[in-house]
Amino acid sequence: GAVVSQHPSWVICKSGTSVKIECRSLDFQATTMFWYRQFPKQSLMLMATSNEGSKATYEQGVEKDKFLINHASLTLSTLTVTSAHPEDSSFYICSALRAGETQYFGPGTRLLVL
Amino acid sequence: GENVEQHPSTLSVQEGDSAVIKCTYSDSASNYFPWYKQELGKRPQLIIDIRSNVGEKKDQRIAVTLNKTAKHFSLHITETQPEDSAVYFCAAQIKAAGNKLTFGGGTRVLVKP
Numbered sequence: 001g002a003v004v005s006q007h008p009s010w011v012i013c014k015s016g017t018s019v020k021i022e023c024r025s026l027d028f029q030a031t032t033m034f035w036y037r038q039f040p041k042q043s044l045m046l047m048a049t050s051n052e053g054s055k056a057t058y059e060q061g062v063e064k065d066k067f068l069i070n071h072a073s074l075t076l077s078t079l080t081v082t083s084a085h086p087e088d089s090s091f092y093i094c095s096a097l098r099a100g101e102t103q104y105f106g107p108g109t110r111l112l113v114l
Numbered sequence: 115g116e117n118v119e120q121h122p123s124t125l126s127v128q129e130g131d132s133a134v135i136k137c138t139y140s141d142s143a144s145n146y147f148p149w150y151k152q153e154l155g156k157r158p159q160l161i162i163d164i165r166s167n168v169g170e171k172k173d174q175r176i177a178v179t180l181n182k183t184a185k186h187f188s189l190h191i192t193e194t195q196p197e198d199s200a201v202y203f204c205a206a207q208i209k210a211a212g213n214k215l216t217f218g219g220g221t222r223v224l225v226k227p
Contacts, residue, residue, distance in 0.1 A: 032213065043203060043217045044158065058210070093157060097213055101146055105157040 003027050006106030013084055015114055021082045021109045023094030030054045030096035034103060035067070036070035038091040050077040084113040116141040118206050120218025127194050128226055135221045138186040138205035144206040147180060147187050148215070152201045161202075162189070194225045 003026040011017050023033055031052045036044040048069055049057040056069035068080040077096075081088055089112050095103040119142040127133050139147075145166040149157035164171045164178045164187065171178050175194075180187040191198055204218040 021224070034214070043219050046214060046216075049212055049214060095215075101207075101209070101213065102148065102160065103215055104160065104161065105150075107157045108155075110155075 002098050002102075002104040004094065004104050005092045005107055006094055008109060009107060010110040010112075012112045012114065015085050016083055018080055018082045019084055019111060020078055021092055021094075021111075023077045023096070023106050025075045025096040025098075025104075028096070028098050030077075030098065031074060033067060033071060033077040034095040034097070035077075035079050035094045036094045036095070038044070038093060038108075040091075044093065047079075057113040081111065084111070086113045116144060116206055116208060116211075116214075116218050118204060118205050118214040118218040120204050120221060122221060123219060124222045126224045126226060129194060129196060130196055133189075133191040133194050133198070133223055133225075135187060135189045135202055135204065135223075137188070137206075137218050138184075139206040139216075140185065140206060141206070142182075142185065143208045143210060145209055146207040146213075147178070147206070149176075149178060149189050149204065150203045152203065152220075154200075158203060174202070190221075194223075198226050199223055199225045200203050 005024045008021045033050040035047045047062045050069045050071040052071045058064045071077040093108040094106045119136045148163040150162045152158045175192045177190045201220045205215045
């Protein structure tokens, strides 16, 4: 077990539009999920911590009004990139915390903003 | 905050040889150290982890060691195979800080047949 899904797997959008990415833990409940961004040939950078039923905690330098996070249930967190611009193009990966310790990652969403 | 350094950034080995990746961390409060393997365009996959109360852990061809005093931990892959080629990330986690993971910069491993 410990399967995490992410949808969509890739998305192309026009500059100025909003994009919503879903992250689901399929076989376990996750009170905490995390959102990362990964640029080509770089490491994963934590954007925010998503806690079920409460506001997300954002890392320094990440605009909370631009990257909206909602964790409405124990198996679903969503990340909405608002007014996307080409510099937001990246690989967005979520993870879900299982058993209070280990993070299991979703397959990622490749976002391309034209 | 926590800082994790990882070396080397690239590693090329001959099939059958061993590969060693080393990481250091800065915050002594870190208590959980997972290693992830990421193939191109795919998700990071947990391959092994170690907790701060353990010095060494082994799983078939993969082993991890942890030196809490020196604040460093290492991944050892023996009898490497071409399918071991990928990017490997070490990470450090502080449970008291909400279980946030801080990743190393990654090591691109190439196993030559």
